[in-house]
Amino acid sequence: MRILHIISGLGVGGAETLLYRLVQMSHAARAQHLVVSMSSVGIMGAKLQALGVEVRALGMGNGVPEPLLVRRLVGWIVDYAPDVVQTWMYHADLIGGFAAHLAKRTLSGRSPASGRFGVFWAIHQSEYPVFRSEPKLSVVALSCAVSSSRIPDVIICCAETARANHVRGGYSASRMHVIHNGFDVELFRPRRDARSDLRRLLGIGEDVPVVGIVGRYHAVKDYDNFIAAIGRVHREMPACRFVMIGHELVSENRALQQLLRDAGVTDVCHLVGPRDDVDALVPGFDVFCLSSRSEGFPTVIGEAMACGVPCVATDVGDTAVLIGDTGRVVPARNAQALASGLLSVLSLPFDERRKLGALARERIVSVYSIESTWQKYERVYAAVKEGAWTCAELRAS
Numbered sequence: 001m002r003i004l005h006i007i008s009g010l011g012v013g014g015a016e017t018l019l020y021r022l023v024q025m026s027h028a029a030r031a032q033h034l035v036v037s038m039s040s041v042g043i044m045g046a047k048l049q050a051l052g053v054e055v056r057a058l059g060m061g062n063g064v065p066e067p068l069l070v071r072r073l074v075g076w077i078v079d080y081a082p083d084v085v086q087t088w089m090y091h092a093d094l095i096g097g098f099a100a101h102l103a104k105r106t107l108s109g110r111s112p113a114s115g116r117f118g119v120f121w122a123i124h125q126s127e128y129p130v131f132r133s134e135p136k137l138s139v140v141a142l143s144c145a146v147s148s149s150r151i152p153d154v155i156i157c158c159a160e161t162a163r164a165n166h167v168r169g170g171y172s173a174s175r176m177h178v179i180h181n182g183f184d185v186e187l188f189r190p191r192r193d194a195r196s197d198l199r200r201l202l203g204i205g206e207d208v209p210v211v212g213i214v215g216r217y218h219a220v221k222d223y224d225n226f227i228a229a230i231g232r233v234h235r236e237m238p239a240c241r242f243v244m245i246g247h248e249l250v251s252e253n254r255a256l257q258q259l260l261r262d263a264g265v266t267d268v269c270h271l272v273g274p275r276d277d278v279d280a281l282v283p284g285f286d287v288f289c290l291s292s293r294s295e296g297f298p299t300v301i302g303e304a305m306a307c308g309v310p311c312v313a314t315d316v317g318d319t320a321v322l323i324g325d326t327g328r329v330v331p332a333r334n335a336q337a338l339a340s341g342l343l344s345v346l347s348l349p350f351d352e353r354r355k356l357g358a359l360a361r362e363r364i365v366s367v368y369s370i371e372s373t374w375q376k377y378e379r380v381y382a383a384v385k386e387g388a389w390t391c392a393e394l395r396a397s
Contacts, residue, residue: 001381004080005035006073006096007088010042010055012247012274013216014158014299015088015124018181018373020044025374027051034080036073038092065095077103084381086120087152090129090140093121097144097151118384121152126161126317127294128169145170153384156377158296159318177380180318182373183302185365190308190357191283198284202241202270209240209346212285212309214278214300215292217248217256222314224259226291228335231263233342240346242269245281249273283307286353287345292316293332302368305360310353312341322368326360 005023010016023033033053037045038060045055056076060069077085077100085103087096100119108115121144129138148155149172157163157178167173191197199206211230215221223244230242242265250273251257260266275281282288288304290313297318301311311327313319320329328341345353 001031001084001378002080002082003031003033003084003086003381004077004082005033005086005088006092006099007035007037008091009039010035010037010045010048012043014181014296015122016042016044017299018124018158019088020047021182021184021370022374022377023048023053024051024184025370026378027053030378034076034082036076036096038073038095060095070095070099073099074102074106078106081107081114082117083385084118084120086122088122089124090137090144093123093152094140094144094147097121097147101151116385118153118381119151120380120384121148121155123155123157123162123166124296125294126159126165126296128165141166141169148172148175154380156380160321161317162296179373179376179380180322180368181297181299181302182368182370183299183306183364184370185306185361187279188282188303188306189279190361191280194280194283194307196284198243198281201281202243204241209237209286210243210284211240211287211289211342211346212243212245212282212304213289213291214245214282214304215290216246217253220292220294221246222291222293222333223256225293225314225333225335225338226289227259227263227265227269229289229291229338229342230269231265232335232339233346234263234265234268236339236343237346238268240268243281243285244269244271245273245275245278247274278303279307282309285309287312287342289338289342290314290319291338295319297322302364305357306364308354308357308361310345310356310360312338312345314338323360324363326356326363 035048035055038058041055041057048055058069085100087093104115129141131138154177155175158181160178163176163178249271251271260269282304288309288311290301292314295317301322304311311323313329314332315329316332323329330337330341
């Protein structure tokens with residue numbers, strides 16, 4: 001199977017990580033992949049190239065799409081003659097979907113069979129963009145909604161909440177299909193020395209409890225909520241330390257530093273910025289926290305669970321579905337509830353907390369491995385190729 005992926009960019013994010021893992025799982029043995037970034041190669045693009053996968057950068061900016069670049073994308077699709085075109089996120093869905101539509105017409109003129117490839121969109125956020133807060137993105141999403149009954153064969157959503165919200169936003173319900181993200185349970189796993197290694201890195205004692213969070217500094221991640229919550233935790237458990245990993249989670253971020261000062265946690269918070277060894281750091285946490293106001297199916301929660309770390313998270317997207325009864329799920333935008341959830345897990349005896357983490361890993365391994373996710377993608381691709389493309393048929397298969 002020849003699969004051409006089109007994605008808005010290849011920085012570090014949930015959709016980009018899932019793309020990388022699906023390609024890693026299936027490359028060479030079961031599928032051939034060509035990955036096109038509409039912007040630049042990025043960190044994940046370099047990782048894909050290290051697998052031996054061809055990655056191309058279209059060099060498109062953030063403004064109105066340049067016709068010559070769209071034409072180039074159409075040419076790449078025609079030359080590759082794929083079985084599947086899989087686009088990722090709104091901009092790639094819209095522009096990549098349009099390019100795939102034009103490429104189909106060109107290929108069909110040469111040979112009817114070659115123009116019958118499937119076109120698949122991917123939605124990786126639960127909330128439908130609102131014009132008031134995200135005007136440009138909302139226009140792109142609306143354009144996708146208008147064309148959703150004509151261009152894609154199937155729209156793959158990462159969460160049930162994502163599907164429902166986008167149907168309410170005007171997306172074609174008959175094209176929507178949910179496949180939850182999968183996780184690399186070999187990379188993300190408990191590590192015997194992780195606890196001591198992390199504390200040595202931070203310069204703290206072996207028995208000091210640590211709460212960790214991973215994610216870029218962005219309004220949707222709601223670090224205001226996280227910092228307000230850990231301020232409350234600090235007052236109850238002064239010995240606890242907090243680790244923040246991600247883009248712009250650094251001491252040079254003045255807005256972040258002001259939040260920490262206001263909450264009185266500057267001295268107990270470790271800002272380590274983006275890291276390429278998250279899989280080695282997360283197993284050293286006592287508790288993992290997600291404070292977001294919006295998610296689809298949060299990758300960081302699944303990774304922490306696979307590491308054997310119990311999670312406390314806001315009830316956004318399908319987070320509650322993912323965690324099950326292996327952690328705590330609290331209302332979003334409620335610092336008191338988030339603090340209470342963190343304290344309830346931190347207060348557990350060490351052995352009980354470790355058992356909760358073991359249950360979390362067991363849940364990921366048995367239900368949400370990357371291999372099972374790839375099998376679901378593969379089944380959907382095959383069903384469209386065979387003509388059984390309706391979502392009702394896919395769900396029944």
